[in-house]
Amino acid sequence: MEKDSRIYVAGHTGMVGSALVRKLKQEGFKNLIFRTSSELDLTEQQAVKNFFEEERPDYVFLAAAKVGGIMANNTYRGQFLYENLMIQNNVIHQSYVYGVKKLLFLASSCIYPKMAPQPIKEEYLLTGKLEPTNEPYAIAKIAGLKMCENYNRQYGRDFISVMPTNLYGPNDNYDPETAHVLPALLGKFHEAKEQNKPSVEVWGTGAPKREFLHVDDLAEACLHLMQTYSGNVSVNIGTGEDISIKDLADLIKKTTSYSGEISWDTTKPDGTPRKLLDVALIHSLGWKHSISLKEGIRTVYGERFL
Ligand SMILES: NC(=O)c1ccc[n+]([C@@H]2O[C@H](COP(=O)([O-])OP(=O)(O)OC[C@H]3O[C@@H](n4cnc5c(N)ncnc54)[C@H](OP(=O)(O)O)[C@@H]3O)[C@@H](O)[C@H]2O)c1
Structure with missing residues (x-):
């Protein structure tokens, strides 16, 4: 990525998207592209196509998604499946159509099997039953990371995906009814x-026991992988503690x-x-978290x- 590359951050108002924007700005990337969901509803296929035609981004961070806690996931099951599938299908497919050089898709560690051995290695994906309360969300996310993998295989793209652990940081959700x-x-x-x-x-x-990662560390890890990693394994991002x-x-x-x-x-x-991620892969790729939980x-x- 060059400092003047055209970089689209989808979901820039969210906790992850806003951390990515802070990090990219801090690192001197100048040509950032954003749209709020009211300017561009990413579930709308034609609107997303028009956006890519107009903006022609070189790089895409896909941090737009419908997210929520157990209650929301379990109540709005149809919406979680439909909206996430639509957002990611539209953004990943148009990134392919318009020749995006590289895309990073945000998956989530909650899509590993419910009874996965601990710590959870990347290879445990799809080895067991999912947590029933967030199954629709997990199925959509699995489709997203498989879409990246299979667009790489069929079309020779460079689309990667990541599996972050539980995140916290600025722009988190503090609503007592729905907060983590x-x-x-x-x-x-x-x-x-x-x-x-x-x-x-x-x-x-x-x-x-649970694992927590500051979202600024996540943003640093995503930028590191965008600049150094290509492959079909969806990389765990966590502290390992x-x-x-x-x-x-x-x-x-x-x-x-x-x-x-x-x-x-x-x-x-x-x-x-x-629920703990095995972070051996990302450590071997040259990144380790730096914000301790106490400090964060x-x-x-x-x-x-x-
Ligand atoms: N938070 C965590 O602990 C965690 C952990 C692991 C992985 N992740 C992953 O990280 C990603 C971002 O999560 P987050 O916590 O940052 O979520 P968030 O704070 O809820 O942000 C979601 C973003 O997506 C945008 N969005 C939602 N629907 C949209 C639509 N139809 N069209 C356009 N934009 C839309 C929202 O825009 P508006 O605000 O305008 O609606 C917002 O910018 C998700 O894929 C999630 O799975 C999060």
Whole structure:
């Protein structure tokens, strides 16, 4: 990628897309192309074709998608399947038609089989049943990464895909109804501190372990792969380190300076005991995360709440 290459970031208003834009700008890329979803609905085939005809991007980061937590995934099952398939079919196919030099597609680690051995290696994709609550989303994402792979095989393209772990950072979703665990806990502990609540209730036993990556690290990894990697393996991007929800809650309690108690609602489900990516491949490709969880949470808390 040259500094004046025409780079289209699809989904630039989202958490991942906005981090990619920050990183690309920071690295001196000047010719960035964006459209909001109201300017360009990526589910509309003809509109996407017209956009590629007009803008002729050299490189594409595909970070536009319909995303959400368990509730949204499970409730809007048809929409998750349809919209994601349409967005990625349109963007990947027109990237092929209009000769895009390279494309990076954002898949997600939640599309690995529900019972995959830990840590999860890239080769475990499609080796077992999916988590039923997000099956439509996972099926769409699997179709997307297979489309990249098979456009490479049939048409000799250079389309790559990545499997990020759980992300957090600026522009995350803090809606208490739909937020992921880390932003949800930050919001809860901050509110409890502000309102002098004696305790904060957290779902489950605190035993499950999860991995978290700052979205700025993800953006750096994506840029690194865009510049150095070509291939059909969808590359895991994570820290390779996990933390129990109990330790996460303690860390967030400390970060927010909340002095009350934590109570565990053990009537609520724990979910999968452990979800950790094997990051040997991306380490061998020359990238490792640099933002520790403690530092990342401290910065995000300051940016969002103070
Ligand atoms: N967040 C995570 O923890 C995580 C983890 C692993 C992988 N990922 C992957 O990273 C990608 C981005 O996720 P995110 O967390 O950044 O999501 P996000 O914050 O919800 O952003 C989604 C982006 O997609 C755009 N978009 C949605 N529907 C569109 C449409 N029909 N036409 C045009 N644009 C549309 C949105 O634009 P508007 O705002 O204008 O609607 C927004 O810019 C997804 O593919 C996701 O699977 C995320």
